[in-house]
Amino acid sequence: MEPWEEEGPEVVKRFMYVNRKAPYGTIYALECLEVVLIAAAFDQDVSVVFVDDGVCQLKKNQDTAAIGMKNFSNTYRALDDYDVEKIYVEKESLEERGLSAEDLIIPVEVVAAGNLREIMAQQDVVISS
Amino acid sequence: MEPWEEEGPEVVKRFMYVNRKAPYGTIYALECLEVVLIAAAFDQDVSVVFVDDGVCQLKKNQDTAAIGMKNFSNTYRALDDYDVEKIYVEKESLEERGLSAEDLIIPVEVVAAGNLREIMAQQDVVISS
Amino acid sequence: MKIGILVNEGPFTHQASDSAYRFAEAAIVRGHEVSRVFFYNDGVFNANKLSEPQTDDRNLVQLWSELGKANGIDLVVCIAAALRRGIKEEVLKDGFRISGLGQLVEAGIENDRLVVFGD
Amino acid sequence: MKIGILVNEGPFTHQASDSAYRFAEAAIVRGHEVSRVFFYNDGVFNANKLSEPQTDDRNLVQLWSELGKANGIDLVVCIAAALRRGIKEEVLKDGFRISGLGQLVEAGIENDRLVVFGD
Amino acid sequence: MSKMLHLINKSPFDRNNLDSCLRLAAAGSSVLLIEDGVYGAMSKASSAGAVSKRMEDLTFYVLGPDVSARGLDDTPLIDGINVVDYGGFVDLVAEHDVAQSWL
């Protein structure tokens, strides 16, 4: 029996959505965000992680006018409205790219790899895209 | 005017097909091979290059029975029947993977990066997949 | 054990759908229940009934459809991903159904494990 | 100058088709002739007329079709790649045609440049 | 703490998936190499040192069918990597609390 099964009918699982890919070059960033916004309605414990090139999804000042693709970066701001508050960005990935929390479009929790290890190991479901 | 235009109606261009991807994980190896076999019928100057994980396409003893995918490695043997004889494998890519020419399913010309630079720079059309 | 599967790539271009299929088959042989396979991103192409591989190649659209019917697996194609990629009822292989992303989250909630296959 | 283009990925999942489209448009503006665009690998999905993006998103299937018709570009979908992926005449957008891989080699021979967009 | 099974399906020669996993996998987890990820099991792989280094606190597996498909049955693998088939893959998923794919 799993821990949550003791809680009766209202199962709450810890869902983590992991983003490792840059935006626009592929659609994974956008389609993962679409899942997270739906997931927010399910009363589960949702967290979203950005590591490696995934941190680039949150870079400020994206302007897609000249590539003709939809700029979806403002949609990350909606995460707060949907009560998705656990947003983790790996410190090492940010630093490797010369970025800091001030460069990001939303407030996030910047965590070192050692801490992210612990957070990742506390999940019940991990969805990558 | 390009050099070949002086040769009159029988234009012969140097076509190079570049393979940088491992087989089976993606279809690019197979679909590139399909292009090369068609290209062979066009009386152009065809060469095929394997670099990086592309060299793994030619590894001997592939057995796909348990993954349920078609083993197309024997088809590389047909390149010779189609008079595609310029088959280059980068030495550095082979060595990095602990492989040598004896591990490959067909005879190839193993060339060092420095020489491959020259060969690549002599092409008229380069097709990657 | 109840297992859910997420497939993010179409047949042929990436091995993801092949791996997911072999995994699902093996799970059933081991006595587990594969309750749902959710097809997202390019995974929606696994439901295209017009797919016609060469006769000596595997046909994943057919294989998924048969595996689903024989074992009561709910094969769900994401409607948002499918619409933009042109996978609609008129080309949908039997055994698949089109539904919302909520079905993926549900698969995460209701199964003991969710295994993701992608690029 | 005569330019040929090879597109190896479908719309949406990779930027390849977007980049190829913007490049083709710019080439025409610069006075070049884009004689043929060959769609290979998952690129064949660019010809799926059932594709229905959200209304505020670009529709590459439509865009390619219009650009092709307005500028006499030969939009060729590879038959071998298309068959296995289920792109057939019944879902083919107008302005595209299905033909063999020889058309790609020909594009390499007959154009001054061939530019490849893929993953 | 959940016991994690990490899935790697990309070649370490070409992509950073395995590197990232090795950086972020908690002690006691397992790593299963599948598809092009099996190149990471070659003793000559660029990442072999990093894998060996984490043999102490992680358990490594490789999917045999993907090894055979790529003609690597005769190629030396890193010492201590366990070979499983699809049935073994299923068992690993069942024995661990969570499967995480490093896409």
Place this chain on the structure above:
Amino acid sequence: MSKMLHLINKSPFDRNNLDSCLRLAAAGSSVLLIEDGVYGAMSKASSAGAVSKRMEDLTFYVLGPDVSARGLDDTPLIDGINVVDYGGFVDLVAEHDVAQSWL
């Protein structure tokens, strides 16, 4: 010798495309970074040293629309990289004998 234009569309943080191109591009060639390849133009990129080293015998370009899309207009680029738009991309293709995409 053909004058080559090398096209890179992958992030050097994630993939080896730029590395391979830098190893195999003949002197006198040009390199254009597009799509996710534009991350290779960041002065902080892991590959920045290798790029700078080949500034002597290669010419580097980056596609501005892809830089702007990714919010990198305010981010320092490697000294000596030229920014072009799609029209400039077309001009580069026309000015070089062959375009080679490092997929």
